Amino acid sequence: MMKVLIRGGGDLASGIxxxxxxxxFNVVILEINQPRFVRRSVSFGNAVYERKTNVEGVAGFxxxxxxxxxxxxxxxxxxxxxxxxxxxxxxxxxxVLIDARMLKxxxxxxxxxxxxxxGLGPGFSGGENCHAAIETNRGHFLGRVIWDGPxxxxxxxxxxxxxxxxxxxxxxxIAGKLHSEAKLGQIFKQGERICYVNEESVYAxxxxxxxxxxxxxxxxxxxxxxxxxxxxxxPKLTQFVSEKSLAIAGGVLEAILSHYNLIK
Numbered sequence: 001m002m003k004v005l006i007r008g009g010g011d012l013a014s015g016i017x018x019x020x021x022x023x024x025f026n027v028v029i030l031e032i033n034q035p036r037f038v039r040r041s042v043s044f045g046n047a048v049y050e051r052k053t054n055v056e057g058v059a060g061f062x063x064x065x066x067x068x069x070x071x072x073x074x075x076x077x078x079x080x081x082x083x084x085x086x087x088x089x090x091x092x093x094x095x096v097l098i099d100a101r102m103l104k105x106x107x108x109x110x111x112x113x114x115x116x117x118x119g120l121g122p123g124f125s126g127g128e129n130c131h132a133a134i135e136t137n138r139g140h141f142l143g144r145v146i147w148d149g150p151x152x153x154x155x156x157x158x159x160x161x162x163x164x165x166x167x168x169x170x171x172x173x174i175a176g177k178l179h180s181e182a183k184l185g186q187i188f189k190q191g192e193r194i195c196y197v198n199e200e201s202v203y204a205x206x207x208x209x210x211x212x213x214x215x216x217x218x219x220x221x222x223x224x225x226x227x228x229x230x231x232x233x234x235p236k237l238t239q240f241v242s243e244k245s246l247a248i249a250g251g252v253l254e255a256i257l258s259h260y261n262l263i264k
Contacts, residue, residue, distance in 0.1 A: 001026050001074075002256070005094035005115070009045020009080055010037035011212075012136065013100035014055055015077055016252050017044055021058055023253075026074040028092060029060070030083045038132025038212035038228050041184045042241045047080040049215055056240060066091055089115070090240060096256055099130070104154045116259050118252055125150035131259065134251040136244075143247035145255045159244070160233040167205040170213070170227030172220040174200045179216055185235035186210045194227065202226070209233050 002025040006013050009029040017027045035045045042061035046053040053060045059077030063069050066088065076186045081088060089097065097115045099107060104122040109129050111117060119129065121136035126146040133146040138159050141152065158169050172178070180195030188194055188204035195202050195213060197220060208229035220226055230237065 002096065002260075003092065003094045004028070004098065005030065005086065005089055005092060006098045006100050007086055008099070008101035009035060009048070009060075010043050010100070010102070010244045011039040011241060012102060012248055014042055014044045015089060015241040016098060016100060016249040018055055018241060019059055019246065019249040019253060021078055027078050028069065028088070028094070029080045030086055030088065031080055031084055034215070034218060036214060036218065038214055038225060039238075039242075040212065040215065041238050041244075042257075044078050044080055047225065048082060095260070099124070099259070102136070116256070117228045118255055119151075120188050120248065121151050122154040123151075132255045134248055134255070136248055138244065141185060142244065143249075143251040145251050145258070164208075164229075164231045168208065168229050168231065169225055170194065170202055170229060172197045172222055172224045172226050173202060174198060175220065175222045176200070176225055178214055178220050180213060181216075182210055182213060184210055184213065185238040187233060187235070188229065194229070197226075204229060204236045206231060207233065209235055209238065211238050 004025050004027045006029050009031045009122045020027050029044050031045045031048050037043045040046045042055050046059040047062040051062045060080050063081050065077045098118045099118045106123050111119045117130045119133050124130045124133040126133045127148050133151040135141045135144045135151050137152045177200035190206050193201045193205050208231045211230040212228035216227045
């Protein structure tokens with residue numbers, strides 16, 4: 001059975017994990033103590049907060065020890081472990097390591113040793129600090145496997161959804177602690193308060209459905225992305241991984257099958 005270790009449990013990582021689980025790969029997700037993803041309803045890393053989560057019918061379970069991981073039944077779902085430095089790799093010994101943290105900076109890896117290393121997006125260069133990079137920028141090259149050379153640089157521009165681009169990204173107005181009683185999938189009218197940082201409120205810039213919001217109680221930096229408002233007004237969409245994450249997952253699968261000569 002193919003053993004895969006994914007660093008990061010946000011929405012892009014979770015789209016990959018979902019697809020690999022469905023073809024019966026054993027997938028382990030590694031997270032930090034306080035994950036900072038926005039799309040919590042489609043992030044297996046949310047198990048760190050909830051102890052159990054569900055993404056499109058696949059369960060994610062928080063495991064709190066190496067022994068719990070050894071005893072885990074991979075047919076039941078995907079284990080999520082707090083391990084920022086990926087120390088578990090010496091015990092789990094994965095066939096594939098996927099860095100899906102989207103740090104957007106250079107991360108060194110030793111390519112002379114097992115496992116097969118894949119890196120997502122900016123900061124990764126095929127043949128240099130990963131065996132293959134996967135393009136994450138929207139556009140013609142999204143999801144393509146890059147065996148030689150770097151992924152495209154970060155554009156800093158969010159995708160356009162129903163004509164909304166920058167406004168749909170909710171950002172912290174000041175540094176402080178994030179608070180909200182809003183639910184993912186909740187509909188907001190323009191001008192309604194979605195959350196607040198310390199005493200500074202964040203209001204809906206247009207009528208929209210709350211697609212994502214960081215875990216309440218986290219300390220955020222000024223200007224940091226803390227949420228995502230969807231102008232399509234369809235709460236059901238918050239329960240499905242994005243087309244972007246599925247495209248990236250397709251590239252990951254292509255790279256793994258090609259590397260291990262599993263394509264017949």
